[in-house]
Amino acid sequence: MPELLDFQDAFVAALAGSPSALSPWLAPGEGAAGLAVYRNTIAKGCVDALAANFPTVLSMVGEDWFRAAAALFAREAPPASAALLDYGEAFPAWLERFPPADDTPYLAGIAHLDRLWTEALFAAEAPVLTAEALSVLTPDTLAETNLPLHPSVRFASFEAGLPNLWIAAREDREDLELSDQAQTLLLVRQGGAVTARVIGSAETAFLRACRDGLTSTQAAQRVFEADPTANLASLFATLISEGVFTP
The missing domain is CATH 3.90.930 (Outer Surface Protein A; domain 3)
Incomplete structure (x- = not known):
């Protein structure tokens, strides 16, 4: 059991960008492709969750803009748990300092209201x-x-x-x-x-x-x-x- 926990911690570290954490179990370079697939799957899940949790922002900026911004946010603020139903607590504040959103200063406020809707629901x-x-x-x-x-x-x-x-x-x-x-x-x-x-x-x-x-x-x-x-x-x-x- 302790070894399993160690492996899980190392796996999380590898997904975060430190593949050497898995060196006790994998040779250098081994498993890189699998990690990339897994990492991409998680990233897509985060973007999809943000789209679901901030539908008003999505409708205002469009699919391409939103998904690009959401991917950057997910990279900077990955989820703290596997449950993504209320993922994105920090997204409104993040939009306030996101340069491409400077032309729409109300966007962070719209995101804040989307977030309050999610909080009310759960x-x-x-x-x-x-x-x-x-x-x-x-x-x-x-x-x-x-x-x-x-x-x-x-x-x-x-x-x-x-x-x-x-x-x-x-x-x-x-x-x-x-x-x-x-x-x-x-x-x-x-x-x-x-x-x-x-x-x-x-x-x-x-x-x-x-x-x-x-x-x-x-x-x-x-x-x-x-x-x-x-x-x-x-x-x-x-x-x-x-x-x-x-x-």
Whole structure:
């Protein structure tokens, strides 16, 4: 068993570019062709996984551009495990410093939203807080209660209209225009599917307050600071119906 573990470690090192690590088992040069095939297979798997995990980026830049960039990323940041379902955590940040993406400065933000969608999809399971469960609380108790966010909830704010652009691209719409209006995208998993919508400053303030552990009263104060005209009851009912909170 120890020898098998040693061989596995050496094999990983050889795939990473150090074939001499296999010298206790293979003569110099032996197995090079097999390693190349295996390495190419892994590289293709990484590129395919990135294409699956960042479909909006792929749709915007095209197949050739994306696969070339993904291959470079995979070489610099190989997967840490054999599971590739959520591979690419560092891809959005990598795109920010990728020179060929300089002409599309919004691309890293689009990749970030793709990544948040993946995180929402694979987030931990948890019960959803229902209106019925809240109805048994007294007003005073509810006022002092923190409403934890469901593990699948993700939201991100941008100074420009990246969320609407991202949604339009995901829906294959033709109106792919980037507005200069600040927007926040909310993602949450419902019934095994991830839903996404653009939310306003009031809802964003409420979610941030809940995320930071503030009470319902404090969260409501944040709402009216962000938008004095907000309809708090409607806002709260909508978030409850979307399964944003957990008991």
